[in-house]
Every structure is written in structure tokens, then in C-alpha cells.
Amino acid sequence: MTKDNRTGTVLLVLAVVFFALGLKFVSGFGTRLPATRIISLVDTQFLDTATFRKSYAELIREKADLSDFDCYACHEKGKPPVLKFDAQQTLIVPKEHEDVVMKHGTHNRNNNCFNCHDEQNLELLQARDGRQIKLAESPLLCGSCHGPTYRDWEAGAHGRTGGYWDRTAGPMKRQICVDCHNPHSPKIPPRKPAPGPHLLHPVASVAAEASH
Amino acid sequence: MQSPPDGLSRRSFLRSSAVLASGLAALAASLAPLRHLNDFPTVEQFLQKYYKELTPEEMKKVLRRIEDEVEREYGLRPHVRDLKPMNGVEFVYALNLTRCIGCRKCVHACVAENNQSRNPEIQYIRVLRLPHGSLDMEKAEHNYNPEMVPEKGYFYMPVQCQQCKNPPCVKVCPVHATWQEADGITVIDYNWCIGCRYCAAACPYWARHFNFTKPSIPKERLNLDMAYLGNRPRRQGVMEKCHFCVQRTRVGRYPACVEVCPVGARKFGNILDPESEVSYILRTKRVFVQLKEELGTSPRFFYYFDV
Numbered sequence: 126m127t128k129d130n131r132t133g134t135v136l137l138v139l140a141v142v143f144f145a146l147g148l149k150f151v152s153g154f155g156t157r158l159p160a161t162r163i164i165s166l167v168d169t170q171f172l173d174t175a176t177f178r179k180s181y182a183e184l185i186r187e188k189a190d191l192s193d194f195d196c197y198a199c200h201e202k203g204k205p206p207v208l209k210f211d212a213q214q215t216l217i218v219p220k221e222h223e224d225v226v227m228k229h230g231t232h233n234r235n236n237n238c239f240n241c242h243d244e245q246n247l248e249l250l251q252a253r254d255g256r257q258i259k260l261a262e263s264p265l266l267c268g269s270c271h272g273p274t275y276r277d278w279e280a281g282a283h284g285r286t287g288g289y290w291d292r293t294a295g296p297m298k299r300q301i302c303v304d305c306h307n308p309h310s311p312k313i314p315p316r317k318p319a320p321g322p323h324l325l326h327p328v329a330s331v332a333a334e335a336s337h
Numbered sequence: 338m339q340s341p342p343d344g345l346s347r348r349s350f351l352r353s354s355a356v357l358a359s360g361l362a363a364l365a366a367s368l369a370p371l372r373h374l375n376d377f378p379t380v381e382q383f384l385q386k387y388y389k390e391l392t393p394e395e396m397k398k399v400l401r402r403i404e405d406e407v408e409r410e411y412g413l414r415p416h417v418r419d420l421k422p423m424n425g426v427e428f429v430y431a432l433n434l435t436r437c438i439g440c441r442k443c444v445h446a447c448v449a450e451n452n453q454s455r456n457p458e459i460q461y462i463r464v465l466r467l468p469h470g471s472l473d474m475e476k477a478e479h480n481y482n483p484e485m486v487p488e489k490g491y492f493y494m495p496v497q498c499q500q501c502k503n504p505p506c507v508k509v510c511p512v513h514a515t516w517q518e519a520d521g522i523t524v525i526d527y528n529w530c531i532g533c534r535y536c537a538a539a540c541p542y543w544a545r546h547f548n549f550t551k552p553s554i555p556k557e558r559l560n561l562d563m564a565y566l567g568n569r570p571r572r573q574g575v576m577e578k579c580h581f582c583v584q585r586t587r588v589g590r591y592p593a594c595v596e597v598c599p600v601g602a603r604k605f606g607n608i609l610d611p612e613s614e615v616s617y618i619l620r621t622k623r624v625f626v627q628l629k630e631e632l633g634t635s636p637r638f639f640y641y642f643d644v
Contacts, residue, residue, distance in 0.1 A: 133352055139359075143360055144362060146366070147363040147366040151366045151369060164458060167448070273644075280614060282617055285598065285600075288591065291589030316486065317484065319440060320441070
């Protein structure tokens with residue numbers, strides 16, 4: 126074989142390889158783009174800025190149905206309701222109020238409707254010092270026991286804030302205690318978390334944790 | 338057969354032409370991916386001046402151009418503003434670790450407000466789950482996914498841009514595309530960023546995020562209230578990060594993460610105003626940590642406890 130012939134063969138092989146590569150690139154045959162995972166949009170419930178519940182004051186503002194607060198539709202005026210207790214001295218919640226879960230404070234500390242409600246006028250609240258407080262002004266009642274929290278709330282450090290931080294630009298949106306806390310069971314119940322970050326490459330331990 | 342005196346036989350000519358042709362074909366083919374490059378900057382984008390050098394008239398033109406670009410892409414006309422820091426305002430953030438339940442609502446409210454890419458995901462806030470009694474970042478987990486939060490034995494620590502007083506990201510930027518403004522917010526000129534990602538490497542909080550691909554934002558979730566230094570849609574190849582929602586906070590509103598927090602763990606305000614909530618918190622609460630304060634970054638983001 127002559128030198129010229131060898132060079133020719135090499136060139137021919139190179140030409141064929143280049144041509145094949147060119148074809149492959151153009152056609153995209155055998156190229157697998159990295160798999161992109163489908164990430165569904167987050168449920169809009171997680172973008173909601175509403176509070177956990179609605180207070181009486183909020184219901185009035187929304188002109189909602191207030192029949193639940195019409196005590197004297199059932200109770201008789203001037204006749205304080207009688208509370209019943211079981212053998213462990215735990216308050217028996219009457220059937221008409223069965224949606225009320227008495228879980229305010231630990232050690233059964235709040236075992237009496239009239240710790241907060243005024244027994245003489247059921248449409249009012251009553252602080253421990255005897256002051257009568259309207260339902261819509263309930264933070265005053267809460268503050269009569271929860272002093273430090275009330276102080277923080279007044280300063281804006283406890284509770285939710287929204288609207289404008291700059292008071293000259295617009296109103297600051299504050300919530301009152303019962304916008305978030307159920308007065309009968311104030312601890313905020315656990316909730317479902319929004320989806321976490323989607324990893325590019327799922328790790329085995331994470332996948333296991335996600336499935337349990 | 339005898340070769341011509343110049344040494345170019347018919348055979349070698351054909352061979353060299355074949356090699357040349359295939360070589361050209363291979364070169365053309367290797368450039369084929371460029372056909373998919375659709376996010377190429379326009380001449381106006383390319384020639385745009387640095388943010389700090391733009392005159393008010395030029396800025397106006399730039400803002401209109403950005404509005405046009407967004408409208409062309411999404412079919413919706415946004416309102417893009419250039420908001421300057423307010424006088425006598427320095428923003429500070431305070432986060433109550435006693436309250437946070439790790440529900441991640443802030444993460445998604447932030448994504449929605451600031452037009453972050455949904456796929457691949459870019460999120461400015463990472464919520465870390467830590468076991469009680471420890472602040473060891475090695476034990477932090479941000480992929481937790483239980484049925485219900487909060488979980489027993491853990492607390493949650495959301496981390497985002499700490500808006501440092503001494504920001505390492507600003508120091509390393511080779512083109513000054515990121516800087517600290519008078520109200521304490523570190524911002525990015527997305528048109529000036531060259532995408533070198535030095536800032537992401539310098540940030541000890543993992544707060545800077547890079548657009549490795551063209552961001553994908555569904556049209557129906559696009560927030561049309563935009564700011565130049567804030568939430569206008571970014572392009573592929575630029576950096577982005579939390580900017581305390583400049584499009585909100587510089588007109589006096591609270592950031593999106595503050596408004597959405599269901600337990601009121603997030604507090605924000607002007608530290609120069611002694612009446613603000615953040616002033617009250619820093620004065621009276623057990624403000625225990627600026628995250629990684631030993632690094633000397635001096636964050637404007639404080640973590641505190643109740644009681």
C-alpha cells in the first residue's frame with residue numbers, strides 16, 4: 126500500500142464519520158433531551174390571605190347571617206341558664222351547643238360558660254372584674270387575662286398584618302383575636318402544608334419521606 | 338495512469354471535496370441548536386444603559402418598552418414602574434420562630450407576587466425544618482412533607498434574602514448589576530446582569546437564584562403590577578432574588594409573604610420609625626439571631642421568640 130492510498134482511506138473514513146454525525150445532529154436521532162418533570166401549579170387555596178375563621182365583627186361587616194348570635198330566640202330573658210356538670214366536675218355542653226368544643230386553657234381550667242359570657246345578658250361578654258363587653262369588642266375581654274399578648278397585639282407584634290405599613294399611604298389591616306382563634310378552643314389546628322420544592326433529581330430518602 | 342504535475346489527481350480531488358462537504362455539513366449541524374434560541378436580546382435591550390445612568394426620560398422609554406415586551410409575550414399589558422427608595426425609611430424584617438408552623442404559604446405567595454418561574458421552579462423562600470433544641474443547619478431539612486404541620490419535635494425557619502447591611506453578593510458582582518439601595522434593599526438590574534453567578538456563590542444564605550432556562554410563567558398567574566427592580570419577568574441567564582417586594586413596599590404596602598402568613602409570624606416595617614412593629618419587636622422581644630451572624634454580613638432580617 127502506498128502512502129497516498131493510506132491518506133486517502135483515512136480521509137474517506139473521516140468523511141463518512143463527519144457525514145453520519147452531521148445527519149445525526151440535524152435529524153436529532155438518538156438525542157434525548159433531559160427529561161423535564163411536570164410541576165403542577167400550586168392550589169390557589171395556598172395563596173388565600175383569608176383568616177382561619179370569621180369573627181362576629183367581621184360577620185356584621187359582611188352583613189352575614191347572625192341568627193347564631195340571637196341568644197334569646199331560645200333562651201329566656203332574665204333567667205340565667207343553669208350549667209350541668211358530670212361526676213368529674215366537667216361541664217356538660219348541652220346538645221343545642223354541641224358545636225362548641227371546650228378546650229380553652231389546659232387542666233380543664235375553663236369549665237364554665239360564665240367565665241366569659243355574661244349570665245345576666247347572654248348577648249354580652251363579661252370580664253372577670255365584672256365589666257360588660259360587647260361581642261364585637263371581644264379583644265378587651267381576651268386582654269383581661271392575656272395581658273402580654275394583648276400588649277403585643279396592640280403594638281402590632283402579635284397577629285396578622287396586611288394592607289399598608291406606611292399609615293400615610295393607606296390603612297393597615299389588623300385582625301382581632303377571634304378572627305384567627307376560636308374562643309372556645311383557641312389553639313390553631315394543624316393544617317396541610319403547601320407543596321415543597323421540586324427537586325431536579327429526586328433523592329431516594331426524600332421520595333421515601335414524601336410517600337409516608 | 339500518470340498524475341498531473343501539480344499533484345491533484347481526480348481521485349484526491351473528489352476525496353478532499355467529500356471531506357470538505359461533510360466538514361461543512363457537520364459544522365452547520367453543530368450550530369443547529371441555535372435555531373432554538375428564541376430569547377435573543379433585541380437591539381434596544383442590548384444597547385440599554387445601566388440603571389443608574391438612565392435619565393428620567395430614558396427610563397420612561399425603557400419602562401414602555403418592557404411593557405410592550407411583556408404584552409407581546411403574554412398578551413396582557415402590565416404596569417411597570419421605577420420606584421425609588423423613600424426618604425427616612427430603612428426596611429427591617431422580623432420573623433417569629435415561636436409562631437411559624439411551616440405551612441409554606443409564604444413561599445407560594447411570593448412566587449405568585451414576584452412572577453417567578455414555575456417550571457423549573459424558582460422560589461425565594463426556603464422553609465427549613467429543624468429539630469427542637471438546635472440551630473444546626475446541618476440538621477435542617479427543606480423537603481419535609483408531612484400530612485399536617487406543625488410536626489411534634491420540630492420548629493420551622495424560613496430563610497430568604499437577608500438584605501444584609503454588608504452584602505457579599507454586591508462585593509463580588511463584576512459589573513455592579515446588583516447594589517444596596519438607601520432603604521436597605523439589595524436590588525438587581527436584570528438588564529445589566531451578565532449571569533456569571535458570582536453572587537450566588539458569595540451568598541451564605543442560598544438566596545440568589547439563577548434562570549438557567551427561560552422562565553415559564555402561566556399567563557393567568559402573571560402579576561401585572563410590576564417594578565423595574567422588582568417583579569418584572571426575567572430573561573434566561575440572569576440572577577434574581579427576594580427584593581422585599583419593592584413594587585409593594587415602596588408604595589407603602591406590606592410584602593406578599595407578610596400578608597399571607599396565616600399565623601402572623603412575619604413582621605415588616607420601617608426601623609427608623611420608633612412606632613413601627615419591627616421597632617417594638619427589636620426593643621422588647623428576645624431577638625436571638627441574625628442568621629450566620631459570625632460571617633459579619635449583618636442581616637436586616639431578624640429571628641425572634643415570643644415571651
